[in-house]
Amino acid sequence: MSTELERLTARLRAFAEARDWEQFHTPKNLAMALAGEVGELVAEFQWLTPAESASLDPATLDRVRSELGDVTAYLVRLADVLGIDLVEAAGAKLDENERRYDPGRYRGSARKAPPLSS
Amino acid sequence: MSTELERLTARLRAFAEARDWEQFHTPKNLAMALAGEVGELVAEFQWLTPAESASLDPATLDRVRSELGDVTAYLVRLADVLGIDLVEAAGAKLDENERRYDPGRYRGSARKAPPLSS
């Protein structure tokens, strides 16, 4: 795992320990917390067109950054309690998808298959 | 951003470019893809007790690792198209929460406030 991610992981662990919140940080509960934060993120984009979502005004971008911070925090904490390396897990999925979605065959089409992952 | 996360970001970008899928990777669409993957992750834990979720059998752990890989891939790709640094965003939220949740006052209680983030 990367140094910066390792540092964030350690900070989140210390944060939970200092408040005796490890008892709440089961994978089940953290997955729910992650889902809650992703819900807030999705809500930021719900009435925007795809094009509008790509050129956010500064206030919306700040809220989105804050939501992405929450999502990242819970994701990193969940991976820590499960002993999973996120970058490695994503890399393994990407290896698989590079084999599965031939660039020539799937070029420009999201209809034939869901891009990026299964 | 950390070197390992930078490498993953670059790989995901190249993956999208090689298939001409950048047109689908708007923040709105990527937030939906992230929500879809988090839904699959949550589904893995839905019928488990919190204790069971903390000691997964190997097959379930493999599926969870795979889902966490998908979640990470979409999250990193979304942050890339928005120009947001995930580790920095999470760190800023953690700074805020360290001020907000005094360890003495919130010790052992998730009732008083949602731990880890707002």
Add this chain to the structure above:
Amino acid sequence: MSTELERLTARLRAFAEARDWEQFHTPKNLAMALAGEVGELVAEFQWLTPAESASLDPATLDRVRSELGDVTAYLVRLADVLGIDLVEAAGAKLDENERRYDPGRYRGSARKAPPLSS
């Protein structure tokens, strides 16, 4: 509650009882199951433009109908175990939103406020 919704509620309750699955149907678990199904629903729309999502091909519409069936089943079951009347709860929110979003002031704008609910 409506007769048709009452019948669906009763069928779902009998389904759970016949399999001794009431033990799994806590509000926490059912909320997770609902989130999982909504994730599958969102995934159906993730790469479509808003316009495309409004004119689905028959195969996609069938999958969406099936996902909406799952979402409805878990929502109705969750409301049943909580003793909440869904139509009444939605009506109360709509009363509130009719007061809050003056038709003249909010006409044609989703920017000023999130339409339909808070």
Add this chain to the structure above:
Amino acid sequence: MSTELERLTARLRAFAEARDWEQFHTPKNLAMALAGEVGELVAEFQWLTPAESASLDPATLDRVRSELGDVTAYLVRLADVLGIDLVEAAGAKLDENERRYDPGRYRGSARKAPPLSS
């Protein structure tokens, strides 16, 4: 569709028309709005044990009722713009699950298969 659900559907349609918000109410956008509200619902339960989630204090129950109202409103509105009958769709899934999960075989076990739906 049931009379009460029909009335709610009609009210939601009139609410959108009066504000010229039909333009925002594409299936893609409404699915996102639904996901956002389900995220808020899940967040209410995230730190509770399954048992605690089954005996909510009055204030939490009020918030949960309000979230269920929002979820129902978006679900009913989404079904309306798609021309899908929710009760019929849920009934069809339940028919399928009654065949699939034999009460004798699946009795008391959520391990063998996800209860209630696929």
